[in-house]
Amino acid sequence: MELLRVGPAGRERPVVRAGGRTYALEGIAGDIDGGFLATDGIRRVREALAAESLPAVQIDGERLGAPIARPGAVLCIGQNYAAHATESGSEPPAEPILFFKHPNTVIGPFDDVRIPPGADAVDWEVELGVVIGATARYLPNREAALGCIAGYVVSNDVSERDYQLMRSGGQWSKGKSSETFNPLGPALVPADEIDPQRLRIWSRVNGEQRQDSSTSDMIFDVAELVRHLSHFLVLEPGDLVNTGTPEGVALSGRFPYLAAGDLVEIGIEGLGVQRQRIVRVDETGLVRP
Numbered sequence: 001m002e003l004l005r006v007g008p009a010g011r012e013r014p015v016v017r018a019g020g021r022t023y024a025l026e027g028i029a030g031d032i033d034g035g036f037l038a039t040d041g042i043r044r045v046r047e048a049l050a051a052e053s054l055p056a057v058q059i060d061g062e063r064l065g066a067p068i069a070r071p072g073a074v075l076c077i078g079q080n081y082a083a084h085a086t087e088s089g090s091e092p093p094a095e096p097i098l099f100f101k102h103p104n105t106v107i108g109p110f111d112d113v114r115i116p117p118g119a120d121a122v123d124w125e126v127e128l129g130v131v132i133g134a135t136a137r138y139l140p141n142r143e144a145a146l147g148c149i150a151g152y153v154v155s156n157d158v159s160e161r162d163y164q165l166m167r168s169g170g171q172w173s174k175g176k177s178s179e180t181f182n183p184l185g186p187a188l189v190p191a192d193e194i195d196p197q198r199l200r201i202w203s204r205v206n207g208e209q210r211q212d213s214s215t216s217d218m219i220f221d222v223a224e225l226v227r228h229l230s231h232f233l234v235l236e237p238g239d240l241v242n243t244g245t246p247e248g249v250a251l252s253g254r255f256p257y258l259a260a261g262d263l264v265e266i267g268i269e270g271l272g273v274q275r276q277r278i279v280r281v282d283e284t285g286l287v288r289p
Contacts, residue, residue, distance in 0.1 A: 001046065002187035002272075003032050003151070005065040009108070012065035015057060016045050017187070023054035032188065033069035034238025037133040037150045042190050065108045067153055067188035068131055071240045074101040074182060075229060076127075076157060078172065080219050080244025087252035096220050096228050101157070102177040106240070109185035109274030113158055114281045115260065116178045121161040122258040122278070125245035126203040126266035128196060128215055129155030130222055131188055136235035145226035148235065149191045154271045155242050156183040156264070161251050179285075184240070186272045193270075196222040200269040201246060206262055210255060213246030215268075260288070 004022075005012035014025040014032045028044055029036045048054050078097035079085040085092045107113075115122050133150025157176065164175020196215060203211040220228070225243060229235060250257045258264065260280040267273035279287045 001049070001193065002189055003042075003045070004067055004185070004187050005032055005069070006059045006062045007065065008063060009065065009111075012069070015059060016049065016054070018049055021056055022059050023049070024057045025054070027054075031069045032067060034072060034236060037131070038237035042133070042150060063108060064110060064186050066106045066184040067186065068184070068238060068240065070103050070106060071238050072103065072236055073239045074103055074105065074242065075239065076101055076176065076242040077220070077225055077244045081213065081217050081246040082219055083217070083247035084245055084249070087247050087249070092219055096225055098229065098232070099172040099176065101173065101182055104179060105177055105182035106184050107180050107182065109154065109183055109272075111180065111183060111276065112279045113183065113264070113276045114178070114180045114279055114287070115258070116160070116281065117283050119160045119163070119178070120257065121250070123159045123161055123250045124203055124205065124210065124258065124264050124266065125157040125159060125249055126201055126211055126268070127155045127157050127242045127245050128199065128201065128222070128268060129153040129184060130196070130226065130241040130243060132235045132239040132241065133191070133237055135237065136226060136230040139227045139230040142223035142227055145223045145230070146191070148226060149222070150237070151188045151190045152194050152196055152271055153184055153188050154186070154266060154268045154274055155240070156266050156274065156276065157242050157245060158182065161257070183274055183276050185274060189271055199271070203248065203264065203266040205255070205258070205264055211246050211248030213248075217246060218244065
């Protein structure tokens, strides 16, 4: 089962894809958001599918939005793959590194990524995204952490490395929070349908392989990340946790940074593929030719 949101930006509507067909969810959910997840929305959708009570719809040719409505928080884990820490010039961390992105970075999986004026070091980062489904505070163990997860998504933690490393004062969020810097989706897949630590994760730029790894190589796995974070902040339904990226980014020096016209493709086994065209904008936010 895959939960999706389709339609123009800001006017998306929720649908579910199952058994090769797509069904409308307006009778069950106004949107796929924290409120839907907190009120057992995924269970209610499954029950409606089993009862064959959902109307079938066609969504061919429609825009896909991010599979969750604007999250309350986007929490990100840095250097969570040992090889990526090495290519970044750092030792693997002793405990999870946390930084934040602005929630308005989240866009659809096929929307354009906008390079801000003056930015010359924009990088790709394919990541497994964890969507929180229940309030998580001071979780006692891994099992409790897994019970707070609604599902998983493909996430691109786009980064401007000069902003992140040279102009940040040691805090990474400046390089992470430009508009469009978190394409998400195409789908939210329920947690009980995915083994989050056995997924191939990869990226390509202009058809050339960049990253190709497995989530089994995470330093801190999904359960430990959620448990750990819950002792420093309260995770709420609809929040997004980006769990880190494997080696193969431009920061390594092996590949050029992104430029206008580039096509980025990223994917995770069982969760789908997303694609973004890179565009450059001027100070008014308009795309430059």
